[in-house]
Amino acid sequence: MKILVVDDDYAMRDLLKLMLKDHEVYEAENGREAIEVFRNIKPDIVLMDIMMPEMDGITATQELLKMDSKTVVIGVTAFASHKGREILKAGARDVIEKPFTKKKLIETLTKYVNK
Amino acid sequence: MLTNKSDKKRLIDAFLILSFVLVFLTIRSVSDPRETIPIGRVLTESALLSFALSVYVISRRYSRILITFGFGLLALGIFTHIISEYFFTADESVMISEIMMLTSGFILLYSFMKLYREMRDLNGKLETMVTFLKILNSSLRHDILNSLTVILGYLEFYRENKDEFLLEKIEEKLRYIEKSLQNFKTAESLVGGENSQINLRELVEDVAQDFAGEAKISVRVEDVYVVGNSLLKSAIWNIFQNSIRHGGKSGIKIEVRSEDLGSHVDLIITDNGVGIPKSIREKVFEEGFSFGSTAGSGMGLFIVKKTVEMFDGKVFIDSNEPEGTKFIIRLKKAVVS
Structure with a gap:
């Protein structure tokens, strides 16, 4: 499975890569970069942080869905209550709240893989 | 010429006071159409109102003193109104007390306006501080929760494979939290320093x-x-x-x-x-x-x-x-x- 990890914190991206080592993982530092990478690799799932410089995760989600309305975006945020709601409104399928465990991450991804 | 804000404010205040004087004089002249108000009396009233204006402009920095002075003058005006009939004719007595009360009215009105302005400014400052602290709080929670995710995640992997490199990653994030907390301390003292x-x-x-x-x-x-x-x-x-x-x-x-x-x-x-x-x-x-x-x-x-x-x-x-x-x-x- 191709997964695009979007987060401005490199340590978080490294961690997600480690957690998802059985998959093909691509990275982007912010929303703008995510759009570029998305265009080239067409990932199955996008894991999207919300608070990022240049272009935030909410705007990026809207842009990605404009490019392909079937895109599965999963928001990853420390503020699940309000930021989480915003990204769901923007079209994300689900939200993972930080801090999360590997188990929780895999469980959430599995929900969307076979659909 | 009026380069700074307080000069402009003062000019607006002066205009306001002068318009009050004019409104007052107009009301005086139409309130009793049968009696022509003597020009001397109008001038005295205007002069006293101008005096009130000067008192206000000169001492606007000291609003508390000004309020006390205003209330004192108001009391004196009422007192004069009561006793002046023994010393002056009825007309003179009314005029003196009216002028005193009016003067005090202006002083009080402008003192309260000044206090109101001060309170509004203070309120604005407080709102800025609250917003600032809210933003700061949210950013720090974001930073710390992010770091915790990374720390807990690496810890999970460390338990599996005991890779020392993961400990370095964990330490890096812990140092980052430490620095964030220092920033918060700085920002906290920023408010109200x-x-x-x-x-x-x-x-x-x-x-x-x-x-x-x-x-x-x-x-x-x-x-x-x-x-x-x-x-x-x-x-x-x-x-x-x-x-x-x-x-x-x-x-x-x-x-x-x-x-x-x-x-x-x-x-x-x-x-x-x-x-x-x-x-x-x-x-x-x-x-x-x-x-x-x-x-x-x-x-x-x-x-x-x-x-x-x-x-x-x-x-x-x-x-x-x-x-x-x-x-x-x-x-x-x-x-x-």
Whole structure:
């Protein structure tokens, strides 16, 4: 499975890569970069942080869905209550709240893989 | 001519008072159509109203004294009204007490207006502080929760394979939390801190010493006192740290000098790092802005800006030829007592 990890914190991206080592993982530092990478690799799932410089995760989600309305975006945020709601409104399928465990991450991804 | 705001405010106040005088005179002349009000009396009333205006303008800085004075005059007016009939004719007595009460009315009205304005300003300041703290709180929670995710995640992997490298990653994040908490402490004292005078050269030398091992720093700063407090040190500290952290190479050179501008002094901090692209020079001071692979919480330069503004100063970035970044902090000189 191709997964695009979007987060401005490199340590978080490294961690997600480690957690998802059985998959093909691509990275982007912010929303703008995510759009570029998305265009080239067409990932199955996008894991999207919300608070990022240049272009935030909410705007990026809207842009990605404009490019392909079937895109599965999963928001990853420390503020699940309000930021989480915003990204769901923007079209994300689900939200993972930080801090999360590997188990929780895999469980959430599995929900969307076979659909 | 009216270059500063308080002059303009005073002019508006004077216009307001004069229009009150005119309205008063108009009402006086139409309220009793059968009696022609003697010109002498109108002039006396106007003169006394102008007196009230002068009292107000001169002593507007002392609103509490002014209110006391206004109430005193009001009481005296009522008292005069009661007893003056024994000493003056009825007309004179009415006129004297009316003038006294009217004068006190104006004084009180304007004192209250001034107090209202002060309260409104204070309210505005408080709202800014609350917003500032809210933003800060949210950013810090974001930073800490992010770091915790990474720490807990690496810990999970460490339990599986005991890789020492993961411990380094964990330590890095713990240090980051520590730094975030320091920033929070700084910002907390930023709210409601008092301004005093501070020796700029000593301050900069102090900061330079903290970074002596990490960068080559040269300081050529005048012995000048500026408005500020200990927070100014952390603002300058943040700029040094920014140069070192984002400079893109080790052994960065930082030059600090000052330039006298009369009422202000520019503290110019230049480095020979990778520089900041022109397109984001203003954005770097925005809340939550961070840039590039070494980006942090984006709070450092935001706090720098807020701190410097608290001391009526400014901070901006200029191009540094041929390379690097030039930060200019414009500070107000202190009147040394």
